Amino acid sequence: MTTGRLVLAATPLGDVRDASPRLAEALAEADVIAAEDTRRLRGLTAALGVTPRGRVVSFYEDVETARLPKLLESLRAGETVVLVTDAGMPSVSDPGFRLVSACVAEDLPVTCFPGPSAVTTALALSGLPCDRFCFEGFAPRKPGERTRWLTSLRDEPRTAVFFESPHRLASLLADAASVLGGSRRAAVCRELTKTYEEVKRGTLSSLAEWASEGVRGEITVVLSGAEPREVSVADLVGEVQSRVSAGERLKTAAAEVAEAAGVSKKELYDAVLASRVK
Numbered sequence: 001m002t003t004g005r006l007v008l009a010a011t012p013l014g015d016v017r018d019a020s021p022r023l024a025e026a027l028a029e030a031d032v033i034a035a036e037d038t039r040r041l042r043g044l045t046a047a048l049g050v051t052p053r054g055r056v057v058s059f060y061e062d063v064e065t066a067r068l069p070k071l072l073e074s075l076r077a078g079e080t081v082v083l084v085t086d087a088g089m090p091s092v093s094d095p096g097f098r099l100v101s102a103c104v105a106e107d108l109p110v111t112c113f114p115g116p117s118a119v120t121t122a123l124a125l126s127g128l129p130c131d132r133f134c135f136e137g138f139a140p141r142k143p144g145e146r147t148r149w150l151t152s153l154r155d156e157p158r159t160a161v162f163f164e165s166p167h168r169l170a171s172l173l174a175d176a177a178s179v180l181g182g183s184r185r186a187a188v189c190r191e192l193t194k195t196y197e198e199v200k201r202g203t204l205s206s207l208a209e210w211a212s213e214g215v216r217g218e219i220t221v222v223l224s225g226a227e228p229r230e231v232s233v234a235d236l237v238g239e240v241q242s243r244v245s246a247g248e249r250l251k252t253a254a255a256e257v258a259e260a261a262g263v264s265k266k267e268l269y270d271a272v273l274a275s276r277v278k
Contacts, residue, residue, distance in 0.1 A: 004031070004079040006071075006103050008090045010115030013218075014194035016047040022113045024048045031079035034059035034071060036086050036095050044084075059083065064098050071099060075108045087218075089117050093137045093163060118192055118220045119161050125199050126187035126222035128159050136162035139172055139221075146172065150179040153223065160223040166190075166215045173208035176223070180204060185224040191217040231261045233271050240272050 012018040035041040090096035140146040182205030243253040258265040
């Protein structure tokens with residue numbers, strides 16, 4: 001039996017001229033278009049001069065699970081399903097992951113028509129190192145979770161990219177300056193590819209002050225990685241003790257922590273033993 005295929009199609013972030021010819025062709029010829037917002041899809045197809053011949057179904061976060069059976073049925077029947085979100089690449093902090101996973105589980109064909117991405121666009125514009133980076137999705141909303149998340153980035157050497165809503169941006173940047181240090185560099189990218197595109201670069205302290213006056217639009221933040229710091233054996237004793245308390249053997253924990261930090265295994269092992277005597 002011939003099966004169809006799922007097409008993940010990237011859509012413009014703001015400027016419709018960034019739409020690829022493949023996107024226009026896919027929207028015109030698809031048997032089914034699964035769209036995060038059907039109204040936004042209508043606006044996009046009108047701007048592209050495209051009239052979809054296939055069925056259009058909504059596919060936003062709250063209905064993803066409910067829509068899966070019908071979409072998989074269409075794919076099994078040999079139909080082409082094109083998935084689009086409001087902007088950028090489907091499944092990257094947008095609907096799509098569940099459908100892709102379901103297709104992979106059934107060995108149904110999945111392909112991608114690449115295009116605009118807020119993540120890589122912001123990274124390229126930030127002026128920060130982009131040879132290695134990590135994507136963190138949306139910043140946590142709750143203060144406690146946000147603090148724990150920022151703490152996890154304290155020693156992250158890679159540039160980090162994440163999304164934030166405009167009304168939480170100022171408090172996020174203030175918290176980041178407090179946890180990571182006000183001198184850590186970052187870039188706030190606003191309204192990428194749109195008329196009022198703006199990229200504000202600086203330290204976390206300066207950016208927090210700037211954002212306190214209010215910021216509008218779609219926001220992507222790029223945060224510089226942590227500078228390498230010298231780690232002493234004494235700094236690592238607590239980490240080994242925590243791992244031992246969690247059930248690891250002292251020798252194993254000391255060896256792994258020492259290797260990761262580039263210090264002497266014997267010195268660290270002896271330091272942990274010495275701390276127990278005190």
